[in-house]
Amino acid sequence: MPTSPSDPYDLAVVGAGPAGLAGAVTAGELGLSVILLDAAGQTGGQYFRHPAPGLGATRPQALHHDWPAFAALRRRLENGTVTHLAHHHVWTVTRRDEHTWTVHALTGTDGDGERPVRLHARTVLFATGAQERHLPFPGWTLPGVVGAGGAQAMLKSGLVLPGQRVVVAGSGPLLLAVASSLAAAGARIPAVAEASGYLGYARSPRALATNPHKLLEAAVHGSALLRHRIPLHTRSAVTEVHGTDRVEAVTVSRLDRHWRPLPGTGRHIACDALAAGHGLVPQTELATSLGCATRRGPDGATALALDDLQRTSVPGLWAAGETGGTGGWQLARTEGELAGIAIAAHLRARPVLTGSRRVAGLRRRRDRMRAFADAMAAAHAPGPGWTGWLTDATDVCRCEEVTAGRIREAAGELGAGDARTVKLLTRAGMGWCQGRMCSAAVSCLAADGTAEGTVPPSAERRPLAVPVPLGVLATEPERPDPG
Template sequence: MPGSATEPYDLAVIGAGCAGLAGAVAASEQGLTVALLDASAQIGGQFHRHPAPALGAARPRAPHHDEAAFDGLRRRLEASDIAPLLGHHVWSVVRESGESWAVHATTGADGEEERPVRVRARALLLATGASERQLPFPGWTVPGVVGAGGAQAMLKSGLVLPGRRVVVAGSGPLLLAVASSLAAAGARVPAVVEASGYLRYARHPHALAANPGKLAEAAVHGSALLRHRVRLRTRSAVTAVHGTERVEAVTVSRLDTRWRPVPGTDRRVPCDALAVGHGLVPQLDLATSLGCATRPTPDATRALALDDLQETSVPGVWSAGETGGVGGAQLACTEGELAALAVAARLRGRPALTGSRRALTLRRRRDRMRAFADAMAAAHAPGPGWTRWLTDDTDVCRCEEVTVGGIREAVTDFGARDARTVKLLTRAGMGWCQGRVCGAAVACLAADGGGAVPSSTDRRPLAVPVPLGVLAALDEAGEAGEPGDTRARCLTPRDA
C-alpha cells in the first residue's frame, strides 16, 4: 500500500547543499518520494550557509552570491512533498534484504540526548560535500588561525569576523572569495597569499574557453581586491605564525615550483588573524563504507568514480557534487539533477537516459564544468616541497599533540611507511576528528615527502562519532525499533 508504515522512500538524499537540494527537488518533480537528510538545522550546505534567524540580521544575504539559484531551489522544495530531515547526523548506511537501504542517523537539539533514527529507501544519492585540507606549519595552532572556509562560515552564519586585520593564505580559488567577503564586511586584508600561480590555468585553454563564466567570476573577485587595496602574492606561502595568546604576525616566504621556500625571501606581515586553507577534500566516509570505488584527482586527493549518469560502482547508489571531485555550486546542481533523472528512470523501469534531451543537456553542461574543475585542481595541486616549512616541534595531529618529529621518528627509526602504521605508533589521527584535519599531512610525512599529499580512503564503519546508546538501540540483526519504543525510530513516507 503506498505510504504504508513498511514502505520505504524511493530516494534518500544525504546532504542538503547545492547537489542534494537540486537532486531532491528534481526527483520529487519526477514523482518519487524523497527524504532529504542533513546534519545542519538549515538547508543550503556550506555554500548557501545563512545566519540563524535569532540573530536578526538586517542584510542576511550580504556575504552571499548566486542567491537567485538558491531561492529557486528553496521554493521548489517548499512546494514539494519532500521530507526535510534536518539536524540528522548520518553515521551509517547498510543494504537491507531486498532492494532497499537503511540510513542510520541520530537527531536531537542542542543539549538534548541524541536519538536514533532509521530511514529506509530504495535508492541513495550521496551529496556529502567536502572539507578543507590543512597543511601544518609552525604556529598554526595559535589562537586566531582559522580555516579559509571557516572564516567564510563565521561571516555567513555568525556575522562575525575572525579578526580586524586578516591575512588570507593557502591555495585555491576559495581564497579570492574569502578575501573579498572579509574586505567587504569591514576587515583589513593585508594580503592574499597563494602558493600556486594562476598562469597554470593557461595550460588548459579549452576548459577556459568553454567556461567564460568562471573568468568573469574571477574578474569580479579581482576587482573587489583592487577596490579594497588587497595585495595578491602568488607562489608564496605563510610558513610561520608569530604570537602566543593570539596571532601577531605571519612570515610569508616565496616558493619555488615544488613549493619549497626560497632562502632569503621571508617577509613578516603584521595581522591579528590568519585564514588558511589548501583546497577541499571530498567527504567520502559514507561512500567508502559502502565499498564505492574511488579515483585519484589532479590535486592529489580522491573522489568517487562515477559513470556517465552519476552512479557509483555500487548499484543503487548515486552521487553528486564535491564527492565526485570539487567543482563548485553550479556543477553540483547540474550533477544533482542528472542523478535524480537517472534514479527516476531506474526505479520506474524506464530505458536508460541516453535518448533524453534534458539528460543530454545536463551531461554536456556537467562535462564542460568538470573539465574546468580538473584544470582548477591541477593548477592548485600542492607541491611535495611543502614539508620544508616544518620544524620537528610543529604539531601535525592537534587532537593527540603529535609533532613532525614524532612522525619522522616513526618513519626513520621504526620503519613506518603508511599513515595507518604511523597512527599505531604515534596516535596521530586517533583524536576527536579521526584524522579529518591531519590525515593528508600524516600520509605525506609517512611517505617521507615522496608524493604531493596522499589522501586516505580507509573504510570506516561509522562515518561520524555516535553515542553507544544509539548503537545499543539496534537489535542483533542491526534493525531499528518501532516508533514509540526506546530504540530507534523508523521514518517512512507516511511520517512526512
C-alpha cells in the same frame, strides 16, 4: 511518503546543499517518494550557508553570489513533495536486503538529547560535499588561526569576523572569495598569499574558453581586491605564525615551483587572525564504507568514481557534487539534477528519461564544468616541498599533539611505510576529528619522499561517518518525524 514505517522511500538524499537539493526536487517532481536528510538546520550546504533566523539578518543574499538560483531551488523544495529532515546527522548506511538500503542518523542535541533514527530507501544519493584541506605550519594551533572556509562560514552564519586584520593564505580560488567577503564586511586584509600561481590554468585553454562564467567570477573577486587595496602574493605561503596567547603576526615566504620556501624571502606581516586553507577534499566516508570505488583527483584528493549518470560502482547508490571532486555550486546543481533523473529512470524503468534532450544538455554542461574543475585542481595541487615548512616541533595531529618529528621518526627510524602504521605508532589521527584535520599531512610525512610529498589518496574506510555515543547505538531507532 511511504504509508507504513516498514515501507521504503524511493530515494534518500544525504546532504541538502546544491547537489542534494537539485537531486531531491528533481526526483520528487518525477514522481518519486524522496526524503532529504541534512545535518544543518537550513538548506544550502556550505556554499549557501546563511545566518540563523535568530540573528535577524534582513539581507542574507548580500553574502552570496547567485542567491536567486538557490532561492528558486528552495522554493521547489518547499512547494514539492520531498520530506526534508534538518538536524539529522547520517552516520552510516547499510544494506537492508537486495533492493533496499537502511540510513542511520542521529537527531537532537549533543549528549542525552540525541536520538537515533532509521529509515529505508530503495536508492541513495550521496551529496555530502567537501571539507577543507589543512596543511600544518609552525604556530597553526594558535588562537586566531582558522580555516579559510571556516572564516567564510563564521561570516555567513554568525555575521562575525575572525579578526580585524586577517591574512588570507593557502591555495585555490576560495582564497579570493574569502578575502573579498571579509573585506566587504569591514576586515582589513594585509595580504593574500597564494602558494600556487594562476599560470597553470593556461595549460587547459579549452576548459577556460568553455567556462566564461568562471573568468567572470575571477574578475569580480580581482576587482574587489583592487577596490580594497589588498595585495595578492602568488608563489607565497605563510610558513610561520607568531604570537603568545593568539596570532600577532605571520611570516610569508616566497616559494619555488615545488613549494619549497626560498631562503631569505620571509616577510613579517602584523595581523590578529589568519584564514588558511589549501583547497577542499570530498567527503566520501559514507560511500566508501559501502565499497564504492574512488579515483585520485589532479590535486591528489580522493573522490568517488562515477559514471556518466552519476552512478557509483555499487548498484543503487548515486553521488553528486563535490563527493566526485570539487567544482563549485553550479556543477553540483547540474550533477544533482542529472542524478535525480537517472534515479527516476532506474526505479520507474523508463530509460527514455536518460535519453532525453534535457539529460544530454545536463551531461554536456557537467562535462564542461568538470573539465574546468580538473584544471583548477591541477593548478592548485600541493607541491612536494611544503613539508619543508615543518620543524620537528610542529604539531601535525592537533587532537593527540603528535609532532612532525615523531611522525618522521616513525617513518624513518621505526620503518613505518604508510600512514596507517604511523597512526598505530604515534596515535596521529586517533583523536576527536579522526584524522580529518591531519590525514593529508600525516600521509605525506609517512611517504618520506616516496610520493614526493604530494597528498596521497586515503585507503581507509570509516564505518562511522560522525561520532556516535555508545548509548545511542544501544537505543532502538525511531521512525523519523517529518514535522
